[in-house]
Amino acid sequence: LAKTTQPISMDSYEGQEVNITCSHNNIATNDYITWYQQFPSQGPRFIIQGYKTKVTNEVASLFIPADRKSSTLSLPRVSLSDTAVYYCLVGEAPGGGSYIPTFGRGTSLIVHP
Amino acid sequence: DADVTQTPRNRITKTGKRIMLECSQTKGHDRMYWYRQDPGLGLRLIYYSFDVKDINKGEISDGYSVSRQAQAKFSLSLESAIPNQTALYFCATSDSGGPTGELFFGEGSRLTVL
Numbered sequence: 001l002a003k004t005t006q007p008i009s010m011d012s013y014e015g016q017e018v019n020i021t022c023s024h025n026n027i028a029t030n031d032y033i034t035w036y037q038q039f040p041s042q043g044p045r046f047i048i049q050g051y052k053t054k055v056t057n058e059v060a061s062l063f064i065p066a067d068r069k070s071s072t073l074s075l076p077r078v079s080l081s082d083t084a085v086y087y088c089l090v091g092e093a094p095g096g097g098s099y100i101p102t103f104g105r106g107t108s109l110i111v112h113p
Numbered sequence: 114d115a116d117v118t119q120t121p122r123n124r125i126t127k128t129g130k131r132i133m134l135e136c137s138q139t140k141g142h143d144r145m146y147w148y149r150q151d152p153g154l155g156l157r158l159i160y161y162s163f164d165v166k167d168i169n170k171g172e173i174s175d176g177y178s179v180s181r182q183a184q185a186k187f188s189l190s191l192e193s194a195i196p197n198q199t200a201l202y203f204c205a206t207s208d209s210g211g212p213t214g215e216l217f218f219g220e221g222s223r224l225t226v227l
Contacts, residue, residue: 034213043117043203043218044156087155092214100171101146101207101216103156 004088009108018075020107022088025069033064033071036087038106044087048073075109083111116140119204119219127227132191134222136204145187146205146216147171147179156203162187163209194226 005023012018024033032051036044048055050062050071061074075082087106092099117138126132136145143164148156158171160179168179176198180188191198204219 032214034215036216041201041221041223043205043221044216045218046213046215049213049215085155099214100158100161101205101214102158102172103148105153105155 004090004104006086006088006104006107008105009110011110011112012078013112014079015077018078018082018109018111020073020075020086020088020109021070022073023070024088024090027068027090030092031090032092033062033068034089034091035060035062035073036089036103038085038087040084044085044103047086078109078111080111080113082109084109115220117204117206117217117219119202119222121222122220123223125225125227126194128193128195130194130226132194132224134189134202134204134224136187136189136219138185138204138206138217140206140208140217141184142206142208142217143184144207144209145181146207147177147187147189148203148205149173150201150203150221159189159202191224194224196226199224199226 034049035047037047038044048060048062052064055062063072085106085108087103120135146161147159150156157173159177162168162181178190202222205216207216
């Protein structure tokens with residue numbers, strides 16, 4: 001399994017763009033990069049997934065360089081409600097195969113007024 | 114109604130008691146998982162099941178057992194609860210045939226062992 005490394009915590013202010021970087025130096029050819037968001041006392045929820053280059057949806061953007069050894073989750077103009085823990089996962093998808101979703105400690109983002 | 118339902122949502126018990134946490138899903142997914150969350154430690158995988166006849170240990174299975182009674186049901190048991198099993202437990206499902214392998218989580222079961 002590809003091991004991921006993220007900052008433990010980050011602070012930001014309302015209206016700013018937040019970029020959270022995840023390192024995954026031993027990512028495999030078939031691996032995708034998936035980010036989840038978790039609010040206190042709730043289960044994580046899927047935010048975005050990508051394989052290479054850039055992916056954007058209504059919540060976030062995901063930037064993946066050509067070597068795929070890292071990825072950056074970008075949250076535009078954060079609000080207080082974006083305060084949460086963000087997890088980066090690496091593994092096979094779609095189809096799943098033998099992929100076992102493994103969460104690290106994630107990055108705790110606190111957005112200040 | 115939630116797609117992934119966990120019961121009970123909260124439970125306080127005593128050391129040595131047997132506890133069962135139940136998970137049921139209406140998403141028709143084949144894969145189900147039990148995770149444990151402790152403050153500041155993220156989620157750790159206890160057991161997972163890729164289909165009804167497939168049960169696998171995760172990274173922290175000691176002291177736990179599971180049963181996959183049907184595709185829709187996956188139960189976690191603590192045969193003899195101890196205080197360091199006090200935690201927030203999450204059940205999740207995923208579809209091996211889905212486009213992203215996305216996990217869908219229940220609302221969690223908070224267990225306190227005194």
